[in-house]
Amino acid sequence: MIGDTPAPAAPYAVEGHALVKAFGDFRAVDGVDIAVPAGTIYGILGPNGAGKTTLLRTLLGIIDPDEGHRTLLGDGAPLRMAKQVGYLPEERGLYPSMKAFEAIAFMGALRGLPLHVGRERARAMLQDYGMGASVEKPIRQLSKGMAQTVQLFGTIVHEPRLIVLDEPFSGLDAMNQEKLEALIRDQARKGVTILFSTHVIAHAERLCERIAIVAGGRIRFEGSVSDARDRLPPQVTLRTRLSDGAWRRALPTDTLAQDGAWHFALPDDGIEPLLRALLDGQAGIESLSIERPGLHDAFVAIAGEAAARQMRDDATQEAGA
Structure with a gap:
């Protein structure tokens, strides 16, 4: 393990x-409490401008909070643990003339890894x-996805205990996003803690054991993805042969008729009373499905439609860039 003095396990x-970080009158981080369990994949989810980057930099000790305190790998002075952390900032940057393998080794050397080991x-x-064919290529000859992969390898080459990634999927095509997800899972299997920010709900839903939903500099929810989804009741989709009859009085008051089906939240007393009413009324049940809400639905319920709409706009702008 690279580092001055191994910190005790925490x-x-x-x-x-109670972290606060303000820029003038604007509170980018506004009274945040957060705890990332060791060995987990933890996502900070929210739209651009929600305070994710400022929160990460505050936790890492790159900037100091105006109020509150933080610990990193058990140390109250985060910068003392810098050699045990791999950090990939949102702003990417590599020397264009440096060969791919040298760039990785150089980044490792900044964290105390001997150059020959890094190479x-x-x-x-x-x-x-x-990417064996790219080992000797200068960065300027690599595609955007390959260059970002090189920078990611430079982030983890010194085998850190904690990996922090700020919007790591930004600018990557679908194939490279899948490769990055696989790499994150591989690091987690080795016991490394992964903390990353994203404005793409699908990445958090697929990868994370725990998430923090951030909006307006505050954490609106913290817990497992399952806990977030459980904030909403399961959703029922029902298709019937008949469109009317006495049985309709048994449908919940929030039922929505759309695309030839009935949509409503699962009643508190379950589906059985409704099924009896449908059968007794000969409604003609063609199909009935009960599904748990996705993380997107939970995000809307927790952070609001405006934040969810901004997330969609962020993703659309990124795809068109």
Whole structure:
């Protein structure tokens, strides 16, 4: 393990209590409490401008909070643990003339990894990732996705205990996003804590064990993805052969008729009383499905439609860039 002095194991890799960071009258981080369990994949989910980047930088010690305190890998002075952290900022930057494997080794050296070790690991990482032909290529000759992969490898080449990624999927095509997800899972299997920010709900839903939903500089929800989805009742979609009859009085008052089907939240007393009414009324049940709400629905319920709409706009702008 690279680092000055190994820190004792702690249940939380990252903690922040009552954190506030303001820029003039604007509170980018407004009274945040957060605790990232060691060894988990943890996502900070919210639209651009929600305060995600400022929160990450505050937790890492890159900037100091105006109020509150934080610990990183058990240390109250985060910068003392910098060599045990791999950080990929949202703003990417590599030397264009530097060869791919040298760029990775150089980034590792900044965290205390001997250059010769970094070069060996860099070559192996690029080969294993199917980029063996790019080992000796300068960064300027790589595609955007490949260059971002090189920077990601430079973030983890020193084998950190904690990996922090700020919008890591930004600018990547679908194939490279899948590769990055696989790499994150691989690091997590080794016991590394992964903390990343994103404005794309699908990444958080697929990857994260726990999430924090951020809007307006505040955490609106913290917990597991399952807990977030459980904020809403399961949703029922019902199709009937008949469109009217006495049985319709048994449908919940919030029922919506759309695309030839009835849509409503699962009643508190379950589906059985409704089924009896449908059968007794000979409604002709063609199909009935009960599905848990997705994380998108939970996000809307927690953060509001405006935040969800901004997330969609962020993703659309990024895809068109």
